[in-house]
Amino acid sequence: MKIGIYGGTFNPPHLGHLAAARTAVEKLGLDKLLLIPAAIPPHKELPQGTPPAQERLAMVEKMADAMRMPQVVEVSDLELEREGKSYTSDTLAQLHARYPEAELWLLMGTDMFLSLHQWHEPERILELASVCAFGRTEQDGEAVFAAQREYLTRTFGAKVETMTLDGLVDVSSTRLRALLAEDRGGEYLLPAVYGHILMNGLYGTRADLKHLDLPELRACSYSMVRQKRVPHIMGTEEEAVRLARRWGADETLARRAAILHDCTKYLELEPQLALCEQYGVELDELEQRAVKLLHSKTGACIARAVFGEPDEVYDAIFWHTTAKENMTVLEKILYLADYIEPNRDFDGVERLRALAYEDIDKALLLGVETTIQEMEERKLPIHKKTLMARDWLRSHGVSVTEGSDK
């Protein structure tokens, strides 16, 4: 088994780290990659304004989640748990004891690689692990690496691989922190990490969460969900805007509602219930135990209370799961966009997509009926508002039987 070990302060984890991690998994053929945020690095003091270790751990977890390789990528708090200064040689010894058969590969950037012989116990490090160094740009590629590689091999019998990360937008963590303090630099970060920074005011950011522009709003939303959900949220945004254009609704409101619609999707039942309590959302008996029905309500509350969205956006998010009687155009748009966005794939999605642009009420009725049918087949309780949505549309002359007219 080949295990990659990628340590560092990750202060903050940025696109350079992500590219290095991805390249290492691919080029070294790693079976496992351990991302290990350091508590106190032995070679430098943490700069001022560095967020607490737990925040860096949370950000590294978002980066790991974004790699979408849960079998391979793991975040370890090994060094955060350890008392006192953290030495790479100790970490490697600990990992060697845990995985005695594994081939350990220590991953690092150019600066680290060039100073490796000055670390604590370099001979022990290089006995326990092979080294993979990444150049950030072409300039610090082979020319800079070659001498150090030869030196380490000659002196310590080290096994060294060096690679250049092509086409990478280059930024140092120091520069990035300075940019963040000026409310810039988002382009160097994964949106989910940037969102986490903004929402928690890390690195001196002072984002006014109630007046975020679209990229910042997306970043905050993506920081609140599992990264596998992000394509669905992006698809819903795209579809909602298209539907808003078709049906003359406010494009910006449709977009913002779509960006935030699933932001509380991954909260467990207990925090969902706590949010409902906090924001005075009354729940019926079914809702109190059906966590799936709660994220639309709590998402709406967060959209309004945290991000300052208007009532139209609140309502669209609030009703996006169950629907209800007599919906507004924006509510219909979000309900349908969520249902038919480009990543959705189920029997009948093409018909529903076509209908959504021909007759929005018929599409809504078809969506609601499809949901009811699916719930019946799976013997799941159907929300009363969903039934009311169907009945209201039918009693207003809407019908989806082939060939019939509204």
Ligand SMILES: [Fe+2]
């Ligand atoms: Fe949802």
Ligand SMILES: [Fe+2]
């Ligand atoms: Fe959704």
